[in-house]
Amino acid sequence: MAPPAISGEPKITQDTESGSVILEVMVTNTDPAKTKWFLNDKELAETESYAFSSKDEGGKRHTLKCEIKNFDKPLAGIYKATFYSTDGENSASFTVQAGNAPDFYDKPHIVQRDGGNILCIKARAKSPTEMTAQWYKND
Template identity: 65%
Template sequence: MMWSQGRCGYGCGFVCCTGMAPPVIHGEPKIVQDSATNSVFLEVIASGLLPEKTKWFWGEKEIEPTKTYVFSQHDEGGKKTLLRCEIKNFDKELAGSYKAKFYSSDGENSATFTVKAGNAPEFHDKPHIVQRDGGNIIVIKVRAKSHLEMTAEWFKDDKPLKATDRIKMVAKKDDKDKEGFQFLLEIHGPVKEDQAKYKCVVKNGEGQNEQSLNLCFD
């Protein structure tokens, strides 16, 4: 499955409302992106609060726990609590300004998070398998483009591949697109054990995308 994932932009902050003893924020609120699960985590550590009264907002709208939003709390010790909102399957439509409001008996505090979605690399062709040297070299080729610098990582049956004397990974400019690159996985002296599902994950500073195919020998 092809998917693009947006990069988290940092715009975190907090504001304290007046009161006798409002909750206290420790450190800076954080936005953490997990590329493996395509989740974005909004995190803030506070003390002097009633964790169960915490409310999360997207813009001015209060959000409830759903398949998209998962709320959690973790005792950090020293009367500090980690408040977390996980945004599952993050995409551009879920970008925007988020806020956590938390309360004590005498006041409230809030943390804001600005989550931005960027432009991940795009593939502009299907992946191809090419044979060279009479079948002694098999090349899996993908073509991607991006306005930012890209890197590629290859996987075999969902396990990261490393370059060896037999497995070569090549990146070169695409002669058909000035913003494009060709990412090649070269298998020299193919053997039966090379049959597998291969995946290429292409990343830039704003996200990632992937293509995969199955390599089978007749």
């Protein structure tokens, strides 16, 4: 078995109804039962605040999740998932912040101008504090 490899980008999502934050990563060539989750280098155990799960996606791929229940500022920090196989290990890090994050009114829209030579990405957001935006390509 090859060392574990991350497929795609790790994701952080929020369930506004339950107040949970979900950390998700898809990994190939790993044993999900051996996965360890950490917060600021301290290993986490499954408790009333944390629930861990995995889903077999076929082709030696697994989606691994850590649900942070009733997320609040004390649970913010740098989370890390470490995955293992008989041939090595790999890890993914998640920076989970709490505070006055902006809310998006709707999904960003891509508008073409000048016959498709110019692409304009429009996003509408609101925030209780001053906002700044950073745009990235291929990051």
